Amino acid sequence: MTNQWKKGTICIQGGYAPKAGEPRVLPIFQTATYKYDDPDQLEKLFNLGAEGHLYSRISNPTVGALEEKFAKLQGGIGAVATSSGQAALLYAILNICSAGDHVISSASLYGGTVNLFTVNLKKMGIDVTFVDPEASQEEILSCAKDNTKVIYGETIGNPGLDILDFDKFAEVARKLEIPFIVDNTVGTPYLCNPFEHGANVVVHSTTKYADGHAQSIGGIVVDGGNFNWANGKFKDFTEPDASYHGLRYVESFGNAAYITKLRVTLGRDLGACQSPFNAYLTNLGLETLHLRMERHSQNALDLAKWLEKHPKIRWVNYPYIETSSQYDKAKKYLKGGGSGLLTFGINGGIEDAKRFAKSLNLVALVVTLGDVRSCLLHPATTTHSQLSEKEQIASGVTPDLMRVSIGVEDIRDIISDFEQALESI
Missing domain, CATH: 3.40.640.10 (Type I PLP-dependent aspartate aminotransferase-like (Major domain))
Structure with missing residues (x-):
């Protein structure tokens, strides 16, 4: 059974x-x-x-x-x-x-x-x-x-x-x-x-x-x-x-x-x-994995759509948004959501990106992903910093890339935190 x-x-x-x-x-x-x-x-x-x-x-x-x-x-x-x-x-x-x-x-x-x-x-x-x-x-x-x-x-x-x-x-x-x-x-x-x-x-x-x-x-x-x-x-x-x-x-x-x-x-x-x-x-x-993954995925999708419309955001990547080059494969191989990771680039370069990260309150600067709590990271200077520039690019890491692991908090609070942090740059 x-x-x-x-x-x-x-x-x-x-x-x-x-x-x-x-x-x-x-x-x-x-x-x-x-x-x-x-x-x-x-x-x-x-x-x-x-x-x-x-x-x-x-x-x-x-x-x-x-x-x-x-x-x-x-x-x-x-x-x-x-x-x-x-x-x-x-x-x-x-x-x-x-x-x-x-x-x-x-x-x-x-x-x-x-x-x-x-x-x-x-x-x-x-x-x-x-x-x-x-x-x-x-x-x-x-x-x-x-x-x-x-x-x-x-x-x-x-x-x-x-x-x-x-x-x-x-x-x-x-x-x-x-x-x-x-x-x-x-x-x-x-x-x-x-x-x-x-x-x-x-x-x-x-x-x-x-x-x-x-x-x-x-x-x-x-x-x-x-x-x-x-x-x-x-x-x-x-x-x-x-x-x-x-x-x-x-x-x-x-x-x-x-x-x-x-x-x-x-x-x-x-x-x-x-x-x-x-x-x-x-x-x-694991007892709550099925519940969390639905919320992680929905929150990430909602934030990605919001970021796409923001004038200070240069680009957004999330597999479940229709503008993504990965959308068709995501729909084919992922059932029920695109998980909780999304990436984006901010207009203005690395200094504005750092100022943005410092201005976040709810979303923490943390070296992990998949947590119930939302967190952010700049891979080029952290998780992928030991790679050469060529290796970084091959891994999908550009200098302006910011990685967000979206938690299961109320999406309205996550978006509000992003909004006030973007106002600081």
Whole structure:
């Protein structure tokens, strides 16, 4: 019956089903380890021969409930929660790639992801080629190499707000017989299901809309269970793993091979696990995701339309306004709204933009997004400041771009705050 639940119901009741006399609300299992009476049972757990919790670096009941809820909400077969969104993305890549491998990525990315790909993955021997998100299928295919193992993109590029052309990128992945990984943080499971559009693995920074209150750092990797890891290109999934006495992941776990391998190797060895307390807070946030995303999206649309008419605003970008170049793709891939991010440029340049930011009262200058509270940022001098000017432009960041994460406050108060701040310049 739970498989037929709508997303709003999954947000509230998915992942945790208490038995008679148990807590109605998911509790915090704040423990590092677990007690067993039978040494043979514990041995089976260590050898992946039985289900259960043996150490909270690998699994925990509170974290497990969040993982199950998120997997159901996103439409996957399983998930692993991590300490941050960056850790989730790193795990998603390292579970497939090793030194000498190659990744193709859309260039419209969060600045931290660009740094991860160009600096630390490079140090690990993994090469990344960035492609224009508007490039043709043939142009993207021309970037492929014999060692290409992944194609990657963001549902809604942050902060360029490009809507990923799922059909095109998924077709490239199919032709190359490699997995398609998508960061759906800004899209959220409520507005977009990348698995319906050809994705194989989805990652999120749960710090953002999933938590929704800017209280807990976290990330999650969701497995669609829809990729053939036994196609001959991914030997780590089919050949014996010496650290588990020769276990073969596809043979032992079938379509759950990817997420199982991620948990029991990267989770075990690198240890970037999500804490039970953060999982508890994130689960609370998810209970209202469906309500918040409707309000985030409507507020952002209303503000974008208001800004379009203001004489001191040079340009406005929001995927759900009809003047946006991304409008058709937004309507195709996003269901029910364009999420809570919008960008705009102010007449007068960076000094007027700074004066505007200082004059805001309700909308705060904050390094985050996806919060119930509205906040603003200048990416060129903050989140994307470590990129070159060329890399910034490729990521969708222009010098005058201001990014707003619209909260769920009364839109009349948000517009009033913008109006008085614009009067100061």
